[in-house]
Amino acid sequence: MGSTEKIKIESLTYAYPFSDKNALENISFSIMPGECVGIIGRNGAGKSTLCLALTGLVPKFFKGRYSGKVLLDGEDVRQISYEKLVTKIGLVLQNPFSQITGARITVYEEVAFGLENLGIPRDEIKQRVEAVLKALDLWEKRDENPFELSGGQLQKLAIASVLVLQPEVLVLDEPTSQLDPGETKEVFEIISQMKSQGITIVLVEHKYEMLVEYVDKIIFLQEGKMIAFDEAEKIFSLPEIDEYMVGEPIYTKLCKKLNLKNSRGYYPVKFSEAVGILREARCGSDR
Amino acid sequence: MRVLGLYVERDTPVHKLAPFTKLMYAVTSTVVTFLFPSITVGILFLVLSVFLNTIARVLKHLIALLMVVSVLSISIFLIQGMFYVGNYTPLFSLLRLTFYKEGLLRAVVLVLRLFNMISAFGILMLTTRPSDLIDDLVRRGLSPNVGYVIASVLQIVPQMLSTATRIIDAQRSRGLEMNGSFHKRFKAFLALIGPLVLGSLLEARERALALEIRGFEARTKRTFLKDFSESKR
Numbered sequence: 001m002g003s004t005e006k007i008k009i010e011s012l013t014y015a016y017p018f019s020d021k022n023a024l025e026n027i028s029f030s031i032m033p034g035e036c037v038g039i040i041g042r043n044g045a046g047k048s049t050l051c052l053a054l055t056g057l058v059p060k061f062f063k064g065r066y067s068g069k070v071l072l073d074g075e076d077v078r079q080i081s082y083e084k085l086v087t088k089i090g091l092v093l094q095n096p097f098s099q100i101t102g103a104r105i106t107v108y109e110e111v112a113f114g115l116e117n118l119g120i121p122r123d124e125i126k127q128r129v130e131a132v133l134k135a136l137d138l139w140e141k142r143d144e145n146p147f148e149l150s151g152g153q154l155q156k157l158a159i160a161s162v163l164v165l166q167p168e169v170l171v172l173d174e175p176t177s178q179l180d181p182g183e184t185k186e187v188f189e190i191i192s193q194m195k196s197q198g199i200t201i202v203l204v205e206h207k208y209e210m211l212v213e214y215v216d217k218i219i220f221l222q223e224g225k226m227i228a229f230d231e232a233e234k235i236f237s238l239p240e241i242d243e244y245m246v247g248e249p250i251y252t253k254l255c256k257k258l259n260l261k262n263s264r265g266y267y268p269v270k271f272s273e274a275v276g277i278l279r280e281a282r283c284g285s286d287r
Numbered sequence: 288m289r290v291l292g293l294y295v296e297r298d299t300p301v302h303k304l305a306p307f308t309k310l311m312y313a314v315t316s317t318v319v320t321f322l323f324p325s326i327t328v329g330i331l332f333l334v335l336s337v338f339l340n341t342i343a344r345v346l347k348h349l350i351a352l353l354m355v356v357s358v359l360s361i362s363i364f365l366i367q368g369m370f371y372v373g374n375y376t377p378l379f380s381l382l383r384l385t386f387y388k389e390g391l392l393r394a395v396v397l398v399l400r401l402f403n404m405i406s407a408f409g410i411l412m413l414t415t416r417p418s419d420l421i422d423d424l425v426r427r428g429l430s431p432n433v434g435y436v437i438a439s440v441l442q443i444v445p446q447m448l449s450t451a452t453r454i455i456d457a458q459r460s461r462g463l464e465m466n467g468s469f470h471k472r473f474k475a476f477l478a479l480i481g482p483l484v485l486g487s488l489l490e491a492r493e494r495a496l497a498l499e500i501r502g503f504e505a506r507t508k509r510t511f512l513k514d515f516s517e518s519k520r
Contacts, residue, residue: 061499086502097446098493101501102439105418109512114501116510125512147446161501 005030005071006169006200007054012068014049014058023049025224027068033168036191036201038211038232041221042246047204048094050221051173054202055091056080072169083118090162094174096154099161100146107149108133108142111160118165132164136190152183159190169200176207188214208236208249212269220246233266254278292441293348293412301343301410306420307427312339313407320400326392329399336406345413352405360398367394417441422511431509435498447487454482 012027024046031037039047052058056077059066070077072088080088093099104110108129115125133139136156141149146157155175162170172191176184188210195201195214205211211218212232220228220235222244228235235241236248248256251274255267260277268274301309316332340349371390378388411420418438425434458478459465465475498504 055500057496057499061496083502083505083507086500086505091496091500093493093496095490095493098490099497101435101494101497101503102442103418103435104438105416105442109418112512116512117502117505117507119505119507119510122510122512122514125510147442158497161497165502 004032006033006035006073007031007202008069008071008074009053010069010071012053012070013066014053014068015065016049016062017064019064022065022224024053027221027224027226029219029226029229031200031202033200034195034198035216036195036203036214038215038218039202039204039221040206040208040211040218040235040246042244044223045221046224047221048173049224050219051091051171051202051204054169054171055089056085057091086114086167087118087165088167089169089171090165090167092155092158092162092170092172092175094177096151096158096178097147099158100154105145106143107138107146107157110146110157111164114161114165128164128166132160135193136160136163137186150183152179152186155179155183155187156190159187163194167199169202170194171202173204174206175203176205176210184210206247208247208269209251209271212236212249213271220244222246232269233262233264236269237261237266251275292417293352293409294416295345295348295413297344297414299343299414301339302414304414306411306415306423309411309415310420310424313404313411316407317400317404320403324396324400326395326399329396329403333399333403333406336403336410339410340406340413343410343414345409348413349406349409352409353402356401356405360401363397363401364391364394367391367397419513422513425509426511431503435503439494447483450486451479451483454479 008030009027012024013022014024015022027046027050039050041047049058052062053070054077056070058064059078072080072085077085077089100110101113104113111129111132112125115128120128130139133142136159138153138156138160141153146154149157155178159172159175176187179187184207191201191203191214203211203215215232217230218228218232218235219226220238220241227240227244228238236252241248249269251271252267252269255261255274255277258278258281260267260281262268262273262277268277316336320329320332337346337349340346367390368386369384369390371387371393373393374387374390376388377385378391379386418441421429421434421438425431455465458475463475463478464471466472
């Protein structure tokens with residue numbers, strides 16, 4: 001009987017070519033189908049490298065010293081055929097501008113590009129592209145040149161271009177780093193939609209206040225090593241989180257300062273929970 | 288400018304023709320005028336090309352292109368008229384310069400050839416989206432990698448130009464002088480070229496990843512979203 005994990009990483013170690021230092025060292029974890037997992041860590045922790053390893057781009061695109069396994073539905077990503085892999089797992093990168101292939105001059109054609117490459121029948125391409133553009137509120141922009149879209153629209157286009165391939169897993173590497181708060185909220189709403197559709201999501205994000213509202217668990221990386229893989233409140237309640245200087249959600253910081261924990265003994269990470277605890281604390285002090 | 292190219296958006300029968308058909312017309316009409324260097328052949332194909340440009344409602348744009356080469360045409364008449372090696376029948380003199388019949392006739396053939404080439408390729412460039420031309424060539428066997436390189440240059444070069452403008456503005460705001468002596472301008476060039484080239488290389492790498500993610504290397508038979516009637520099999 002095969003494994004039920006959607007993604008399983010076993011003792012993954014990787015170093016880029018000409019580098020003495022391991023970008024990832026002995027990483028092991030599992031993600032179940034439909035889970036949304038966040039990855040946090042300082043710059044250089046190996047977050048992007050892990051994203052590339054999940055999609056098989058490490059080691060296919062980036063050679064180097066690689067050991068261990070990345071299993072997708074029990075199959076090593078290095079053994080899965082390229083055509084099958086791109087429809088199983090998709091990747092959205094940080095810079096929306098450089099994800100526009102430049103091969104197509106309208107938004108519609110840009111989204112259709114991946115399906116054309118895979119030989120999907122024309123009628124199905126039209127159906128899928130229309131559905132995705134409407135779902136991401138880009139249908140009105142379908143005849144525009146991709147390079148004339150705003151940052152948020154470009155990132156939605158990048159997501160649409162990957163979603164149209166109907167991947168089972170979506171990896172997003174800091175998708176909101178170049179977006180304003182409104183655009184960030186839109187991208188997270190899309191992530192929420194995808195989560196409700198059962199897509200397994202792996203998300204690298206520094207905006208913790210938003211991240212914790214959507215993820216089931218967080219992987220905490222430091223210098224290529226996995227420090228912890230657990231629920232958000234447990235991660236941000238770790239005593240060593242301060243010495244690693246990765247930051248934390250502002251509500252968690254506030255509650256830490258006031259030494260206010262939730263009923264499970266952890267500092268709250270979500271806005272609504274933090275508000276509830278602060279209200280209780282205020283009521284307690286009023287008596 | 289969003290995309291490099293001369294394409295003029297219209298809805299005409301010429302626009303609907305397959306890009307490869309138009310390319311073949313342009314190549315054929317150019318080659319024929321070289322193989323049969325006569326005034327009659329030149330005029331015939333020029334009239335045909337102008338007619339097609341008229342049907343395509345891009346004649347105004349074609350005339351703009353032809354104006355660009357008209358200066359060259361004048362020089363062809365001057366040089367061939369006076370110095371063509373086969374000159375022996377003087378036709379007229381102007382300011383002590385003698386113009387010969389053979390040279391002028393040859394100049395007519397050459398200018399017709401030039402105008403014909405511009406008009407024939409004008410049909411292609413003015414009525415065909417570059418991405419459609421490349422797709423049609425890929426459909427007929429051009430390597431998709433080569434097709435992508437050509438297509439992306441048309442889109443990305445204008446973006447690089449606007450990035451260069453932003454870098455120049457950023458460097459200016461840091462006190463870099465862009466005008467003045469050669470030394471100053473060379474320094475400014477170095478300050479521009481470093482970020483532009485490095486930034487472009489990093490973007491190229493990310494773009495290559497985006498292509499990988501979109502199945503660009505797939506070995507399946509590609510679908511082409513657009514279909515031209517002559518391309519149907």
